[in-house]
Amino acid sequence: MAAQGLDSVVSHWSTLIENFQASPLAFYQGVEAALSRRQVPETKNSRVDYQEAGILSAKREYLHVTRESFSFDVCGAPFGTGFFVSWWLTEDLPTMNPILRALVLICMLIVALWMLVSFGFTWGTVILLVVVFGGLVAANTLAADGQFDDKYIRALPLLGPLYAWLFKPATFYRLDTMEMFQTAVHNAVLEVIDTMTAEKGIRALTESARKPVMREFYARKAA
Numbered sequence: 001m002a003a004q005g006l007d008s009v010v011s012h013w014s015t016l017i018e019n020f021q022a023s024p025l026a027f028y029q030g031v032e033a034a035l036s037r038r039q040v041p042e043t044k045n046s047r048v049d050y051q052e053a054g055i056l057s058a059k060r061e062y063l064h065v066t067r068e069s070f071s072f073d074v075c076g077a078p079f080g081t082g083f084f085v086s087w088w089l090t091e092d093l094p095t096m097n098p099i100l101r102a103l104v105l106i107c108m109l110i111v112a113l114w115m116l117v118s119f120g121f122t123w124g125t126v127i128l129l130v131v132v133f134g135g136l137v138a139a140n141t142l143a144a145d146g147q148f149d150d151k152y153i154r155a156l157p158l159l160g161p162l163y164a165w166l167f168k169p170a171t172f173y174r175l176d177t178m179e180m181f182q183t184a185v186h187n188a189v190l191e192v193i194d195t196m197t198a199e200k201g202i203r204a205l206t207e208s209a210r211k212p213v214m215r216e217f218y219a220r221k222a223a
Helices: 024-038 098-119 121-144 159-167 172-199 217-222
Strands: 009-017 044-051 059-067 070-079 082-091
Touching: 009 172, 024 044, 024 059, 024 070, 024 172, 070 172, 082 172, 098 121, 121 159
Parallel strands: none
Antiparallel strands: 009 082, 044 059, 059 070, 070 082
């Protein structure tokens, strides 16, 4: 499985714990248990294998935690005499092949012109607006019920930005929810690290080492 592109990264955190060894499997199980205790709503956990480099390179297993369009990929792995831990918070950005995007746009314009010619400008416009709005409402309803992945709608030219403006605006609540999700997973990771290092008598992480790095998320949402 290919990792998300860097343009989808919201925030990142990593640390190398010197002179410490642990089982990645035990670490992931500990994080999953810590998340379960926190009862973070609407999350799903899985394990994914990402390529370390190109298509023929070795793979590394990550703990994959998702909520809505946001995903955490948590890594725990031995590195020399230490144990490396990191996570990447990404947003599932809608994408479409440029050629397919052009073909879809042409088809949409043809359908719109056909409606205007067939029903006249006034009624054709009314019918077109009803069909478009009704389709977007139906897509959002199905997506809210978990029956449809709305990233396919969000990737469409013209309709995608309209759908995001109507149903997925960058509200304070949405941003707060994203940060709550990030904080919950980050605290779960830190809890497991603190427990595992305390058992081995290793010094706890410093406050500066505990802070994640945001990647201009608010500027990107406002653009």
